[in-house]
Amino acid sequence: MTFGLSLVALAVAAGTATCVLMIHEIHLRALDTRVSNAVMGIPGRSAPFQGMTGWFSSLGMRYRRFYAPENLEQLRTILQSSGFNPHRTMSILIGGKTASMFLFPIIALFLALLVPARSPGPFPLRCTRPANRWYPACLAEWQH
Numbered sequence: 001m002t003f004g005l006s007l008v009a010l011a012v013a014a015g016t017a018t019c020v021l022m023i024h025e026i027h028l029r030a031l032d033t034r035v036s037n038a039v040m041g042i043p044g045r046s047a048p049f050q051g052m053t054g055w056f057s058s059l060g061m062r063y064r065r066f067y068a069p070e071n072l073e074q075l076r077t078i079l080q081s082s083g084f085n086p087h088r089t090m091s092i093l094i095g096g097k098t099a100s101m102f103l104f105p106i107i108a109l110f111l112a113l114l115v116p117a118r119s120p121g122p123f124p125l126r127c128t129r130p131a132n133r134w135y136p137a138c139l140a141e142w143q144h
Contacts, residue, residue, distance in 0.1 A: 053092055060095030067094070 079086040
């Protein structure tokens with residue numbers, strides 16, 4: 001390696017290390033800012049989600065009675081081992097599960113209505129291979 005090439009390699013390594021250290025410092029400052037804002041009670045970027053979180057929490061408090069006490073205790077243990085405060089997040093999780101139970105089938109229904117009726121799906125009706133019992137797409141033809 002020549003002297004000039006080694007200087008270029010050293011400059012690239014120093015530039016890379018400088019960029020990594022600057023990115024690390026930016027992350028640390030952002031973390032310090034978020035922690036100090038949380039400690040002082042300044043609302044952060046999660047303010048738009050507070051309404052939805054409150055709605056999930058009230059929904060979870062309403063439908064909590066449908067859970068057995070042993071299931072609630074298991075859920076509390078899972079939330080606590082995940083690092084969450086179970087007293088705050090348990091009703092939010094139950095509300096989210098309840099909302100998902102109603103919203104996902106409705107969303108799936110609307111998406112199914114948007115799909116064209118003549119889509120072939122995973123098993124087309126017309127067979128491109130000779131019919132045999134090992135090729136599932138030809139099963140409908142093979143049985144007739």
